[in-house]
Structure formats: C-alpha cells, structure tokens
Amino acid sequence: MAERLLTFSIFRYNPATPEIAPRMQEFQLDETPNMTLFIALNRLREEQDPSLMFDFVCRAAVCGSCGMLINGRPGLACKTLTQDLPDRITLMPLPVFKLVGDLSVDTGVWFRQLNENLEAWIHTDKEFDPKSPEERMDNALAQEIYEAERCIECGSCIAACATANMRADFVGAAGLNRIARFLIDPRDERSPQQVFEVVGTDEGVFGCIGLMACDDICPMEIPLQQQLALVRRKMAWAGLKGK
Amino acid sequence: MYLQKTLAKSPRWEAGTELVELFTGLFLLGFLQFHLFAVSSIILGQETFNRDSQFLDEYYISYIGIPLVILAILVHGLAAMRKAPWRVEEMRIFLQHSRRLQHLDTWAWLAQILTGLGVLVLSAIHIWSTLSTWPIEAAKSALRVQSGHFSLLLALLVLAEIHAMLGLYRILVKWSWVHRQKFTKYLVYATLGLVALGFVALVVFYFTSVKV
C-alpha cells in the first residue's frame, strides 16, 4: 500500500482559556500500517502538540472512553483504523456531553445521572443470603439480559441522536436499553407500571422518534431498534392498563 | 424537585399523545389508500367512478368520513408535530446535526415533517375545491383536473404517499420486533406502486372527455 499523508482537522477548545474561541486546527501525519486513531492521536500529541486533549483507557473497545465524532459520525477512536478513512479526517468531540477540552468529553457524569434517574439497579425485597446457592436462570433469558448489558457507555448513541441533541433531558438509547435490561430481569421486582412512571414520558421512551442513528452506530452492535421497541410496547401497555 | 414540573408531569398524558399520533396516523394511512383505490376506479370508466361515489354518498359514508378525516388531519398534525424542532436553536441544532451525521433515517424525519406540512396545505385546497362542487362526479373531477389542478393533485399524491409510507416505516421501527432492513424495500416498492396507480388515474382524468 502506498503511504498516505493524512490531514487531520481537529476541534480545539479549552474551557480554561475561553478567550481563545473554538476552532478547527489542521495537522499532518504519515500513515503507518494498521494505524488506529488511538495511535495517530498519540503521535500527534507526542510529535506535534503536547496540549492536545483526548481520552483513551483500554484502547480495545472495552472502556467506552474514546468516543468522538469521526468525520461527523460518533465512533470509538481506538477501534477505528485510518485505512478505512479518507485522506482528510475530521475529529470533533461528542455533542450532548460536557466538553472537558478538545476531543475530551465527560460521559461519566451524564451516565451516572441517568442511572440514578432510572434507578438502574435490581429492586428487590428479598434478603440477600450470601451462603445460599445462586438462583438458577434460564440460559436464553440470561443471554437476553447479557445482550443489553454489553453497553460500554461510550455515548455514541446519545451523540448520534437528534432528539438527545435538541432536548437535554432525553434518556436516549443507552438509557432505554438499560431499562429494557431491568424490565426482562425477573429478579427486579418493579412492576411495568412503576417503570412507566419514570420511562413512559417524553423524556423517556415516547421522546424517541425512531431515527435509528443509535442502532446504526452503536460500536457494540447492540440491537437498539428491538430494545427500544420492547420498552415502548411494555410502556404503552402499562399506561393503558393503568395502576 | 421543581414544583411546576412535579405537578404537571403526567406519563399518562404523554403516552396518550403518542397513541393518538399512532392511531390517527394509522387511520389516515388506511383512508389514503382507500381514497386512492376509490379514485382509481376512473381507470375502469366514468360509470364505475360515479357508482362508487354515489354508493359512498347514499350510505352517508362521505358525510361521516370527510369530517372525521379533517379532524384526524388536524389532531394528527398537532400530535405529530410536537416533536418537531420548533425553536430556532433546535432547528439549527437539528440541521447541523443532520449534515454532520449524513444518516438516511435522520433525513427521513425532516422529509416527514416537510411532506406533512405540504399535505396540510394542499389537502386543504383539495378538500375545499371538492366540497364546493359537491357531489363528486367523474365529469366535475375531470374538469377540475383539466383546468389547472393536475399538478396540485400530482404533488399531493406524491407528498401524501411518501409521508404515509415513511409513517408506516416509522411505526414499524418504533413498535415492531422486525429489523428495518427486512421491510424497507417492500415499503419503497409499495410507495412506487401506489404513486404509479394514482398517476395513471390522474392521466385518465386528464384525457376524459367532458361534455359541457
């Protein structure tokens, strides 16, 4: 493969120096075989501009911290190979989340708030007995729950969603997928009616207009269309049935 | 806690509005196809068309149906447009987001808003002009098509079918368990087929001889 010279156009802004307006800055870098955006950004920081801010932890599509807009589309930078991109690569931070600086955003606070609002934990009155054997669960159901649990909270689906971009209080696909997980888990004793009070709203599942960018973009390929529809059906049904 | 939000928050109302949008949309979808097939009876001749029209008239279907459809359009429009980007800031966010993302389904929503608004305006003109020459007869309709309404009706046909099929797509995406890749192409075929049928009906009207 002939070596390419890549041009990166990178969003720059540091909230600590608000006198410098947000801008796009260009960098050039020669491409090496199997180069990921993780490698490219680290080289840019080492060789050209030590002030460049971006996040990586696991660099293996596990931690979800490297989400950014790659040529306009949300994705994981550590998983993206430059060979799949054109010569010109535009990088911007994810929208919706609070900007830390340049390409770095704070998804943690957003997801923590979401999980608190949705009370995303098992609600049960059962006493936990550490000595008793674990309750058995049907394998198919365990798989279904696991499917939703694969979310790494990267925020790509939120950034890809026009509704989440326009309306700050919308829970988005990650939130609805999370609720789907608890709706199908028999250990969670919340009734659909109880969940309805939190999710059967315009900030919840009925705020979703089915744009499906989440489903197309999720780097974990969680079947978000089906997860969202499941929550929608359960919530509509709970609303119709009443208390 | 915020007083006004806590007092006003009603999942029941918000879910109810979504269901109103769904069922008025489905009702209009059914009506639109029924209307298309009824009008297309002109292809079989003026007598068939007039017989259908008289049938709907005689059993009061027109007198119940037309007000219901007008009401459904208004209620549906209001319920469905509640999610549209109304504020200037929202509009700019939506457009900038769509342009960055270049994602077909996101553009499709904009198309649905615009076709919906188009249908609202054109259907008002269409309903007005039809009611003002009541009852519906093939000769009167043909005269209307030949005296300048051809392009208006063609535009209404195309906008309404695109809007309705996007709506059906949206309903299946939002409520069904089938992945959208499985049904998208059939909806595209259906749209093309229905628009073609309507177009043929319009052309037949255009060449129907009107004795004055």
Ligand code: HEM
């Ligand atoms: C021939 C008349 C019409 C038909 C057959 C029709 C059909 C539909 C259907 C089936 C849906 C999907 C409903 C859902 O997602 O729950 C829909 C959505 C929509 N309709 Fe209509 N509609 C018509 C007229 C209108 C008019 C007059 C307007 C606006 C003024 C409008 C605006 C919308 C919008 C904005 C949506 C998207 C709603 C969303 O974001 O969820 N429609 N329509």
Ligand code: SF4
């Ligand atoms: S659902 Fe997918 S896109 Fe959304 S946060 Fe989880 S892993 Fe990321």
Ligand code: FES
């Ligand atoms: S660095 Fe952990 S997902 Fe990319």
